[in-house]
Amino acid sequence: MVIDLDKCVGCGTCMVACMAENNVPFREDDTDKLLSVAWMRVYRFTNGKPYPDTEECYLPRPCQQCEGHAGHSPCVSVCPATATDYDLDTGIVSQIYTRCFGCRYCMAACPYHVRQFNWWDPVWPDGMEKSLNPNVSVRMRGVVEKCSFCIHRYQLAKEKAYAAGRREIAEDAYQTACAQACPAGAITFGDLYNPKHAVHQLVKPDLKHGGNSKNPKAFRLLERLGTNTKVYYLSSREWVRRAGDNYLKKEGKAH
Amino acid sequence: MDDEVSGSNWADAFGTDSAQFEFSNNRIDALPDYTPPVAQGDESFYQLLLVPYDSMRLASGYVGSPPFLIKALDDTILKGNDVLVEVNPATAKKLGLSNGQFATLSTPIGSGRVKVYFFDGIMPGVVAIPRGLGHTGENKFLAGKGLNYNALSAPVEDPASGLDAAWGIRAKLAKV
Numbered sequence: 487m488v489i490d491l492d493k494c495v496g497c498g499t500c501m502v503a504c505m506a507e508n509n510v511p512f513r514e515d516d517t518d519k520l521l522s523v524a525w526m527r528v529y530r531f532t533n534g535k536p537y538p539d540t541e542e543c544y545l546p547r548p549c550q551q552c553e554g555h556a557g558h559s560p561c562v563s564v565c566p567a568t569a570t571d572y573d574l575d576t577g578i579v580s581q582i583y584t585r586c587f588g589c590r591y592c593m594a595a596c597p598y599h600v601r602q603f604n605w606w607d608p609v610w611p612d613g614m615e616k617s618l619n620p621n622v623s624v625r626m627r628g629v630v631e632k633c634s635f636c637i638h639r640y641q642l643a644k645e646k647a648y649a650a651g652r653r654e655i656a657e658d659a660y661q662t663a664c665a666q667a668c669p670a671g672a673i674t675f676g677d678l679y680n681p682k683h684a685v686h687q688l689v690k691p692d693l694k695h696g697g698n699s700k701n702p703k704a705f706r707l708l709e710r711l712g713t714n715t716k717v718y719y720l721s722s723r724e725w726v727r728r729a730g731d732n733y734l735k736k737e738g739k740a741h
Numbered sequence: 742m743d744d745e746v747s748g749s750n751w752a753d754a755f756g757t758d759s760a761q762f763e764f765s766n767n768r769i770d771a772l773p774d775y776t777p778p779v780a781q782g783d784e785s786f787y788q789l790l791l792v793p794y795d796s797m798r799l800a801s802g803y804v805g806s807p808p809f810l811i812k813a814l815d816d817t818i819l820k821g822n823d824v825l826v827e828v829n830p831a832t833a834k835k836l837g838l839s840n841g842q843f844a845t846l847s848t849p850i851g852s853g854r855v856k857v858y859f860f861d862g863i864m865p866g867v868v869a870i871p872r873g874l875g876h877t878g879e880n881k882f883l884a885g886k887g888l889n890y891n892a893l894s895a896p897v898e899d900p901a902s903g904l905d906a907a908w909g910i911r912a913k914l915a916k917v
Contacts, residue, residue: 497797498813505809514881516812517820530815532861537829540862611808611880 487635487665488688488704489546491721493672494528496544501526503667504548506617507636509624511608523602525549525633526664533725543726546673548664549600549633550707550715551579553697560713561592561601569630577678577716578635586629593630597708601632636662657683678716689718705730769901778899782849782911789832791848791912793872793890801872808882817858818871824887825858827869828914833857836914843917846870846888848910850895853888854917868914 504510504526516522526548533541552559557572559579569585570592572578593601607627610618618624621638625631643660647653657676665675676683678691690700696714699705703720705727706713721727757763769775780790793801798813800806806814817825826846828838838844840859845852846868855870863869874887893912896905 495797498810501813502809505812512808512812512882515821517814517816519816522812524812528813530817534861536831536861537864540860542862 487548487551487662487717488674488685489717489719490672490674491543491545491719491726492723493670494544494546494668495670496528496530497669498528499667499669500546500548500664500673501528503663504633507619507622507663508634509608509618509622510631511610511624513606513609521605523604523631525600525602525631527599531729533729541723541725543721543723543729545719546664547598547600547707548662548717549579549635550598550713550717551577551635552713552715553577554712554714555696560595560597564591564595566591576635576637576640578637578640579632580637581630581632581634583623583625583629583631588628588630590630597711597713601630603630604628639663685718688720703727708732772901774900776900778897778906780909780911781895781897784911787848787911787913788836789828789866789868789912789914790909791846791868791870791890791893792909793894794827794869796871796873799871799873805876805879805883806873808880811882811886817860819874819887820856822886823854823856824870824874825856826914827858827860827863829863829865829867830859830861832865832867833859833914837916838914844914845917846893846912846914848893848895848912850910851893853893855888855914857914868912 501524505512505524508525510523510525526546529545529547531543531545553572554560557574559572562570562572562579566589567585567587569582571580573580588603590603593603604625604627608624621642639662640660643655647655647659661675665673674684674688676685678685678689680686688701689704691697692700696712698709699718701720703722704718706715706718707730709731719730752760755762795801796818798810799818800810819825838857840857842857844855844857846855870888870890872890875889875892876883878884894907894910896907899906
């Protein structure tokens with residue numbers, strides 16, 4: 487996935503589309519963001535300069551789908567229940583709710599606050615249960631959940647392709663809800679390693695160097711941790727690219 | 742690379758005196774007998790100017806935000822049932838307010854409890870409140886949260902057009 491921060495206006499459509507697609511519940515008071523479950527979250531940050539030189543930027547944050555080194559994602563490495571794994575074929579970190587027993591090690595290990603704990607059973611207002619997505623299981627209290635890159639859509643697209651006698655899934659046959667909903671077209675989704683896909687052309691990943699991008703506008707969040715994430719951000723503003731890795735003053739420049 | 746979004750490329754982008762985007766046309770000042778509308782309130786008591794702003798994630802019209810959108814709001818706009826108002830840190834420090842603190846926002850029309858949110862991007866001397874909160878009905882996800890800007894504001898007449906100008910009123914922000 488590639489998210490162009492020059493295009494993102496912070497409207498939150500990706501968050502809403504994600505919640506509707508993935509049966510993410512809401513509570514009467516969801517303003518405590520440590521207790522609130524949101525697979526996609528849009529952050530706002532500024533360049534830290536006083537008025538009138540302040541600039542701001544919005545940053546949508548889905549699961550970063552860390553590959554680490556050979557599939558050693560931070561969360562996968564610590565899960566005692568094998569409730570989460572890294573799929574080397576799809577590049578997606580899974581979450582199996584029925585295996586998770588809620589120890590929350592993965593939440594502590596994740597550098598991106600991507601994982602969230604269900605402190606309560608989900609409750610939908612009367613009638614709204616009819617709008618739930620039948621392809622995504624709802625989660626009970628006591629388990630951790632996170633963005634799945636709409637893996638159910640991948641499964642459906644794969645079934646469809648196989649039924650039609652194809653082994654390759656077309657780029658437009660599998661798209662995440664957030665990518666489709668974004669009114670600014672800021673989110674591009676596809677197969678990073680397929681040269682025909684737009685994400686590959688935008689990122690030009692350098693596989694010999696941990697997947698670092700050859701695009702000077704591209705960066706990943708906390709890249710130096712070696713999490714080797716599958717979400718790349720684009721920005722033409724240098725301070726935004728630097729903020730992505732939280733550089734200290736004495737450290738080197740972001741590209 | 743940054744030249745794409747700022748710098749020399751933008752010098753001639755707007756044909757205004759400031760060479761930047763302007764919300765009003767300065768040529769209006771050349772009209773005979775024109776005086777700009779003045780926000781209601783005594784400046785010596787109401788030291789700040791209260792302005793509304795539209796958050797992209799908040800429906801500010803007659804129909805309120807649905808629950809998914811309320812959930813998607815940042816905690817820099819709504820925290821619990823309290824709305825956060827944006828104040829420039831320099832202005833807030835002069836008033837003895839700290840970030841995240843409760844304060845009473847009062848205008849000649851009304852008052853209410855708000856939380857202070859320091860934001861560098863807001864002009865000094867201004868306090869900004871998001872539009873679309875302060876609903877009393879619809880559903881429990883929306884009702885009773887924040888303050889309604891319209892209940893704090895009153896229009897003044899624009900002397901040039903005779904129309905109501907409702908964008909801004911003098912306000913006071915004080916510790917609770």
